[in-house]
Amino acid sequence: MPTPDITPGAPCWIDLMTSNTDTAKQFYGELFGWDFQSGDQEKYGGYITALKKGKMVAGIMQKDADQAGLPDMWSTYLRTDDAAATADAVAANGGQVFVAPMDVPEQGHMAIFGDVSGASIGAWQPREMRGYELVAEDGTAAWHELHAKDYDAAVQFYQQVFGWNTDVMSDTPEFRYTTLGAGAEAKAGILDASGYLPAEMPSSWQVYFAVSDTDASLAKAVEMGGKVVEGPDDTPFGRIATLTDPTGAMFKIVADTGQGAQG
Incomplete structure (x- = not known):
């Protein structure tokens, strides 16, 4: 790749x-x-x-x-x-x-x-370190997503501070989502999380890792001390699950990712 x-x-x-x-x-x-x-x-x-x-x-x-x-x-x-x-x-x-x-x-x-x-x-x-050298393949980062409590302000912030050229993927009351870039060329997303994040949980960036089999990866993670937080769920973008590693760091895994893959 x-x-x-x-x-x-x-x-x-x-x-x-x-x-x-x-x-x-x-x-x-x-x-x-x-x-x-x-x-x-x-x-x-x-x-x-x-x-x-x-x-x-x-x-x-x-x-x-x-x-x-x-x-x-x-x-x-x-x-x-x-x-x-x-x-x-x-x-x-x-x-x-x-x-x-x-x-x-x-x-x-x-x-x-x-x-x-x-x-x-x-x-x-x-300078010498340009960034990651492999993405959207099994075991590498596939997508980055901000779960924002203040969605409109967050979109404007990334436009103004990081120069994002954004695209509104969805703007329904149930699902508001904006991406950096559009369609298959999108490189990150901002999700309106105000409707489900509890008061004590702050806005946060989530990292998705590509896997070949979500369920098998979940089983392996649990066997090694990880915990399932949510899912697995089938979505238009792949089969997704949220989990934590043995010390509590949260991340997501996705199989058969399509839209949102970089590279």
């Missing part, structure tokens, strides 16, 4: 912040067929890169003492050509700068923001 076409504003990387990197490596290695490389401790803090077929597909990092109270979670990073300018745009459009743009030696610049709906979103300004 060719290298993913990562345009400015589009998802370009995912990583997992976890309380136990050994558990994460064992779980995702078995579930998705990943191999792993650990970065230099002094330069990169022991950041772990997950590989599929020898290509970079995700990162894993150990939570530090300051993050002990935060849940284990997957994060999506959007491509930016100027992380500092993006940080300024985030602040100017009602968002928050959680982690100011910082240099990752030789690789690029990263930042973590809070969008106007309260969801955390990463940004990556590449």
Whole structure:
């Protein structure tokens, strides 16, 4: 498969912040067929890169003492050509700068923001590390989706801050959904989640991983200590399920994905 076409504003990387990197490596290695490389401790803090077929597909990092109270979670990073300018745009459009743009030696610049709906979103300004090298194949990221409590404000935020050219996929009272790009070329989505997210649950980005068999992958995940949160359900976009890994990080799996696949 060719290298993913990562345009400015589009998802370009995912990583997992976890309380136990050994558990994460064992779980995702078995579930998705990943191999792993650990970065230099002094330069990169022991950041772990997950590989599929020898290509970079995700990162894993150990939570530090300051993050002990935060849940284990997957994060999506959007491509930016100027992380500092993006940080300024985030602040100017009602968002928050959680982690100011910082240099990752030789690789690029990263930042973590809070969008106007309260969801955390990463940004990556590449140098040597351009982003993930394989998507929409078994065991790799297939789709990225914001579940937003303030849908209209969220759509406007990503248009203004990340330059999204959006398309309204659905605008019924039951299902409001906007995508970055249109149809088969879409690269991410925003879902109006105000009708079902409980008060204590914030807006959040969700990562979907492609699998060949949703039910078999669910069974394997549960056998290794994962838990089923929702599904599996048949949808126009594939058979989807939501689950957590052994330490509680939530993610989704989808089989036979069509619309929304990158590459």
